Amino acid sequence: MKYWIMKCEPEVYSIKDLARDKKTGWEGVRNYQARNFMRDDMKVGDLAFYYHSNGEPSGAAGVARITKAGTPDPHQFDKKSKYYDEKATKEKPIWITVEIEFVEEFPEIVPIERLRQEKSLAKMQLLARGNRLSILPVTAAEWETILALGRGKA
DNA sequence: GCCAACGTTGGC
DNA sequence: GCCAACGTTGGC
Numbered sequence: 001m002k003y004w005i006m007k008c009e010p011e012v013y014s015i016k017d018l019a020r021d022k023k024t025g026w027e028g029v030r031n032y033q034a035r036n037f038m039r040d041d042m043k044v045g046d047l048a049f050y051y052h053s054n055g056e057p058s059g060a061a062g063v064a065r066i067t068k069a070g071t072p073d074p075h076q077f078d079k080k081s082k083y084y085d086e087k088a089t090k091e092k093p094i095w096i097t098v099e100i101e102f103v104e105e106f107p108e109i110v111p112i113e114r115l116r117q118e119k120s121l122a123k124m125q126l127l128a129r130g131n132r133l134s135i136l137p138v139t140a141a142e143w144e145t146i147l148a149l150g151r152g153k154a
Numbered sequence: 155g156c157c158a159a160c161g162t163t164g165g166c
Numbered sequence: 167g168c169c170a171a172c173g174t175t176g177g178c
Contacts, residue, residue, distance in 0.1 A: 009176090031161075054176055112177075130159040132175045 002041060003138040004048035005126055006064065006100070015050045015061040015105050023101040027073050028083045030095065034135040039070050039096045041137070048100065049138065049146060051126070057111040060146055068099035106150035120145055 006026065008014075018024055029035055046066040052058055072093035075083035088094040115121050125136045138146075 007176090033161095058177065130175095132160060134175090 002043065002046045003140060003143040004037070004042065004046060004066075005051050005060075005136045005138055006048045007051045007053045007134045007136075010052040010055045010061070014052065014055075015102075018050065018062075018064060018100070018102045019105055021102075023067060023099055025097050025099050027075055027097045029073070029097070029134060030083065030085075031134065034133055035094075035096050037135045037137065038098050042066055042069050042098055044069050047103070047143070049143075049150075052109060053134075055109070057109060057113070059109040059111040059114070060106065060150055061109045062105040062150070063103040063147070064100040065103050066098055067101045070096055070098065073097040107152055110146060110149045114149060115146065118145060118149075 013024065026038070029038065044066055046069075048064050048066065049060045050062045050064050052061045055061075072090075073083065073095040074097075075081040076085040076088040076093060076095045077090065078084055083095070085094055112127070115124070116127055121127060121142055124138070124142055125131060125133070126138075
């Protein structure tokens with residue numbers, strides 16, 4: 001099983017929205033690296049931190065689980081969608097989506113500033129300079145560290 | 155709202 | 167295939 005970080009702006013869709021909806025499709029990803037993670041490496045049962053970007057504060061807000069992996073993103077075929085891609089066909093879809101379900105919301109968001117204070121997280125891709133990927137892998141050690149912070153046990 | 159950093163596009 | 171211009175991301 002693998003661990004991930006999935007970023008979303010809370011004003012667009014927050015952890016509370018996910019808690020209310022129970023599950024949601026992770027659609028509209030239009031970045032090849034993020035797509036490749038979803039297509040090739042994400043498996044049903046994998047866990048992900050739900051990360052609020054551009055939030056107040058930005059940081060890890062909770063945990064979600066992958067419930068469906070690597071299905072074509074329907075928006076790429078929809079001419080009315082902002083995610084429409086004229087190069088995509090049903091036979092050869094370009095963009096991929098996964099479905100996630102709510103697992104837990106942290107009592108308090110773990111701010112990115114707090115993550116930067118952890119020496120063991122210094123090499124995390126999330127904290128790398130200029131990182132903009134919306135989906136990132138997390139190591140098991142990083143997972144445990146952040147989970148403890150999120151649950152207030154660190 | 156600013157701006158640095160990055161991915162993508164398109165002209166050549 | 168290079169690279170400048172552009173658009174987007176995301177922390178602050």
